[in-house]
Amino acid sequence: MFFWNRKKEPATATKQEVVTPQEFNTFGLQDLLHYIKREIGVDLFSKNSVIETKLRLFCERKEIYSFRKLFETLQTDRTLRQDLIDLVTVNETYFYREESQLDLAVTFALAIPNVKILCAPCASGEEVYSLSMMLQERRREPREFSITGIDINSEAIDKAQKGVFSERSLHKLEERLKDKFFTHEDRYYHARKEYFSSISFTKVNIFEHEFLSLGKFDIIFSRNMLIYFDDDFRLKTIERFATLLKPEGKLFLGHADIIPDNHYFTKHTDNRLSYYVKK
Structure with a gap:
């Protein structure tokens, strides 16, 4: 027998090949x-x-x-x-958050025919829906106002457009408001679209040109965004808000938001609630 001439049989894998995870490089x-x-x-x-x-x-x-x-x-x-x-840019919010500030903005809005409001950023839409509900509760018809919500987060915009919210998001609402503005299915509340024909959502980066193409607004809400910026970006943001606001337009910020000295706005206080008016 000439074993050295014997043709070798193909090797059969008996064990699953183990792939070694690639080492992560933190450079960059x-x-x-x-x-x-x-x-x-x-x-x-x-x-x-x-x-x-x-x-x-x-x-x-x-x-x-x-x-x-x-x-x-x-x-x-x-x-x-x-x-x-x-x-x-994940941001969690809920309906009627900082209700006294929302209510002050609504009071201003009621005095303006066909008022236009911008929420930037709007996260998953609770602030936009809240303002719409409060205006309607104060006898303003949807055709008499428009509210635009923008955010850079595409997942947040998608959720806002669907108008489906958890019980946690609605925890501050009384049952009457839940029954009027939402349908309850399983563990979620679905916004009744017939009440919210005057709101819209779009994905926009405030530092890109398309932001300045949104039109002119009477009121801008921008709560808890500036806290993530340094002074240079805060000033740049304030400049861009001023461009979109009409004369005497109102700007509402979060309590922790700080803006640098600027010649675009004057600060006002009403019952310990602060807001800014375009010069």
């Missing part, structure tokens, strides 16, 4: 944080350790194994860019 994180700040104004440098973990998990889900590679891919991949924006 600073470039990535600069990119986020430049594109959407959000300053994440002070949250470096927390955001690093969040961004790393995001990369691994996308099968990207370095921050530098993510940064490079963002330059041409618009879908990836939007996914990243959605990741870092």
